[in-house]
Amino acid sequence: MARLNRLLPFLTLFTGTVTSVAVNTTIQSRATTFNNPVLWEDYPDIDVFRVGSVFYYSSSTFAYSPGAPVLKSYDLVNWTPVTHSVPTLNFGSQYDLTSGTPGAYVKGIWASTLRYRKSNDKFYWYGCTGGKTYIWTSSGTNAGANNGEVDASKWNWESHSPINTCYYDNSLLIDDDDKMYISYGNPNIQVAQLSADGLSQARTQQVFASSVTIEGSRMYKVNGNYYILVTRPADAEYVLKSTSGPFGPYTQRTLVSRISGPLANAGFSHQGGMVDTPDGKWYYVAFMDAYPGGRIPVVAPLRWTSDGWPEVVTDSQGRWATSYPMPVQTSKTVPGSNELDEFKSGKLSHHWEWNHNPDTSKWSLDQQGGLVLKTATVTGDLFAARNTLTRRIAGPKSRGTFRLDVSKMKDGDRAGAVLFRDRAAYIGVWKQGNDARIVLVDDLRLTQSSWTTASTGRTAATGPTVSNTQDVWFRIDADITPAFGLSTERTSSFSYSVDGGQTFVKLGSAVPMTNTWQYFTGYRFGVFNFATNGLGGEVKVKSFQMSPL
Incomplete structure (x- = not known):
């Protein structure tokens, strides 16, 4: 959720219609259904994508370091952190906390983006801080060749010179022709085309003008159409669609607006991204404001209209359901978060x-x-x-x-x-x-x-x-x-x-x-x-x- 949210009234944004559901942090493997929230931990500003049979999820961390955690899943339900895209916050001395507070609390990594580029076997992370867009990459992971799997030793993040443009609440799209685009902005949405190496800007253009606040871009290409998901903080998600190319023109429809469920005394599900499973099903992964615990992820299946618009599958009462069928049936699992940590592995866990x-x-x-x-x-x-x-x-x-x-x-x-x-x-x-x-x-x-x-x-x-x-x-x-x-x-x-x-x-x-x-x-x-x-x-x-x- 981006900075403008601090200016918005939140007290009208609570659903309060469904009883809270306890979610175990142990693995829900081999189950036929899952419960929301899928991960009751504070991982906001979701950017989710798939490489082979592995789902990845990038999140915000503000001044916490290392930043921009990357989580891994085989089924969109059970997640575990595997790396951080930003090993050191290289945004200025205030992130070292050497002069006491104010330091950089509530600054740093907001809504950012992460994607994998198969052509050069490289993960790219982009995030705007202090008016610049910082870039970190991890090369040689062999993710494309290994059905999405990355050995822990292969995550080697490298910093690059920042782009002197703020890609505010950005999202990376790597097109079928390997060209790289970033959508960003508030309230008007821009699309930038990057250089061939992804490290500088080739051009940028406004593609959509909004009369209301929208932000939190997430950009996709599905069946030849271009889509940008944007949030209306903090209660709705819109879909922008172009049939002409990444620079539009785009038309808009509502994906969700003030949708009830699945937790009482939490905000509305919003600001998320789309991802498909290996067998072609689509899902929307969003978060709910669930303080004092933070912002926690929820998952719902998507269906597509005949004219190419995604819709969230709701329960019989039109709410975000507490339970849905498992997105992927697999015997593969990831570790939970309750293991005893005796700090013996030679490095800190990414928790x-x-x-x-x-x-x-x-x-x-x-x-x-x-x-x-x-x-x-x-x-x-x-x-x-x-x-x-x-x-x-x-x-x-x-x-x-x-x-x-x-x-x-x-x-x-x-x-x-x-x-x-x-x-x-x-x-x-x-x-x-x-x-x-x-x-x-x-x-x-x-x-x-x-x-x-x-x-x-x-x-x-x-x-x-x-x-x-x-x-x-x-x-x-x-x-x-x-x-x-x-x-x-x-x-x-x-x-x-x-x-x-x-x-x-x-x-x-x-x-x-x-x-x-x-x-x-x-x-x-x-x-x-x-x-x-x-x-x-x-x-x-x-x-x-x-x-x-």
Whole structure:
């Protein structure tokens, strides 16, 4: 969803007609039907496409780094992250968080695009930031030759000089003749033709003028016709169609408008893309505003009219259904998101993203397992601290449990587990002299105007002191059941264990979570370590596990 959404009234955009459906993060393989949402995690601004028998899905990440995650699926229902198109946010020094807040919160990677070009075996990513369109590519993946499969070692992303034009909310189309086009813009839609190598602009032209706000372009060619899907934020999707070529002229029809379902207290399904299965069926993948958890993907089949327009298949009451037949029947699966992570693989899982570009000299993976977080910033402000590592919370309710070795913390260090967003809270250890005490801190807040720190938090509760020889387990139970537009806020609870993870003790009262949309990103679990006196301390994150509640 693009920047203009922050100017639009959202309080009229809630459906509230269908009871929330719990979605497991375990694999729905070999099922005959699936439930929406297909992935109850915050992956907005969907760009979905297929290479061979593998579906790929690119998403927005704002200031989180690495950026632009790429997910993989064999059936359009079960997804797992496999890489990030933007390993380092190379958009300016503010993305390094070296000068404290405001940093680049709510800036960075918005609606961008990713496609595979078979002729040169290369993935292309384009995203507009700061008035320029940045380009990253991954070559030599062998995706075309391997029925869409890419070995993890083959994702090697390379940055190129940006194009000095903002392709706002863009979409890449690689035509049958291998020419490359990008649709973009708000409220008028442009189409640019790229150079043969895809690294510069050959020409650009306005192809559609709109009397209302439209954005979020997704461009396709189907049966000789050109289509651009655009969203009317945040409740509708239109289809622009040209029978004459990529530069139009285009005519418009409505794909969905304020369509009810499939979750209560969430926004309308909109801003997505089309994709076909290997056997020729078509699907529309959109997202719903489902705060406090973020924006989550839903899938519906498409049918085509006799004159070549796509239509969403709805249930008997005209709603986006909670359940549809599985798009693809396959025995292939992808990993879920609930596996125990002991940081033993030699690299971070692509479930993880830092709050900004990390200081790479201040973190490492131990060969025997564990993530070592050295203090990277001297500050009293968690939002200004570098190297906070986060991951999305799976809905509707999840538990995140971190195990930390805090024996090497220094005087003034603060480390622990955080429920991270523009209004945040954490449970952790404060080291003061020889005393290491467990604390709960809430009311950490960013302003919604400048995204500077409004509050560094308050100590809501204190727990026991811990010795230098014991590990500490920190647990956050988060309820991200949609509450978008409600006055009632969902809550999370915090607890700790000092007996080897056998017994957990709740600390303080439940902490409310904001339902607002302006930060765009949903709540995340995170782990941090920062200094208030001087650098030199460290903690080791020995494990993390997320499990449904």
